[in-house]
Amino acid sequence: GENVEQHPSTLSVQEGDSAVIKCTYSDSASNYFPWYKQELGKGPQLIIDIRSNVGEKKDQRIAVTLNKTAKHFSLHITETQPEDSAVYFCAAITNTGNQFYFGTGTSLTVIP
Amino acid sequence: DTGVSQDPRHKITKRGQNVTFRCDPISEHNRLYWYRQTLGQGPEFLTYFQNEAQLEKSRLLSDRFSAERPKGSFSTLEIQRTEQGDSAMYLCASSPNYGYTFGSGTRLTVV
Numbered sequence: 001g002e003n004v005e006q007h008p009s010t011l012s013v014q015e016g017d018s019a020v021i022k023c024t025y026s027d028s029a030s031n032y033f034p035w036y037k038q039e040l041g042k043g044p045q046l047i048i049d050i051r052s053n054v055g056e057k058k059d060q061r062i063a064v065t066l067n068k069t070a071k072h073f074s075l076h077i078t079e080t081q082p083e084d085s086a087v088y089f090c091a092a093i094t095n096t097g098n099q100f101y102f103g104t105g106t107s108l109t110v111i112p
Numbered sequence: 113d114t115g116v117s118q119d120p121r122h123k124i125t126k127r128g129q130n131v132t133f134r135c136d137p138i139s140e141h142n143r144l145y146w147y148r149q150t151l152g153q154g155p156e157f158l159t160y161f162q163n164e165a166q167l168e169k170s171r172l173l174s175d176r177f178s179a180e181r182p183k184g185s186f187s188t189l190e191i192q193r194t195e196q197g198d199s200a201m202y203l204c205a206s207s208p209n210y211g212y213t214f215g216s217g218t219r220l221t222v223v
Contacts, residue, residue: 004154006154032210034210034211034212036214041216042216042217043116043118043203043205043214043215043216043217044155044203044212044214045214046211046212046213049210049211089154089155091154093210098160098167098168099145099157099160099168099170100155100157100212101157102154102155102156103154104152104153104154105152105153105154
């Protein structure tokens with residue numbers, strides 16, 4: 001099955017700086033890559049996603065890039081704010097699959 | 113519709129007892145998923161329903177676990193003869209196609 005690795009496991013940045021989280025996947029058939037934000041005591045919330053026919057996608061301060069050849073994708077958060085502090089998970093799925101494979105998460109702390 | 117609802121939010125049970133969790137998906141979503149999340153890990157797939165049909169089950173879903181989705185609406189996840197290793201957050205998600213919406217989860221503690 002698919003194997004998704006995520007780095008770093010923890011990340012601290014100063015407010016206003018950028019944060020980058022990276023994931024790699026193993027199954028070349030994976031074609032949809034969402035990113036989830038999970039706050040304490042809550043379920044994961046979808047924040048951005050990208051399909052394999054696109055190399056980059058932006059939504060305000062959040063962007064995701066995908067390199068299909070290298071099988072990696074990254075989450076970029078610019079102008080970080082304290083409310084961005086949370087655990088972020090990447091995931092991957094194939095177009096014939098029924099389950100997401102999640103990374104192990106990155107705990108992001110934005111220091112005011 | 114306010115999203116995916118899960119009940120209860122927290123459950124503490126003694127080892128060996130049976131527990132049942134409920135998930136109410138977003139009404140127009142025909143796909144429903146159960147995941148399990150332990151501390152410091154990403155969610156792990158347990159099972160998937162399309163409407164009322166259970167189409168896939170993970171190896172993680174031992175014979176002590178059973179899930180149902182009668183009439184393709186809400187779903188229940190039952191764990192029989194709970195073990196301490198069952199302690200985790202149980203997440204339900206629903207989807208119309210891609211892009212899950214997760215509930216807030218049920219945190220199970222087996223003592």
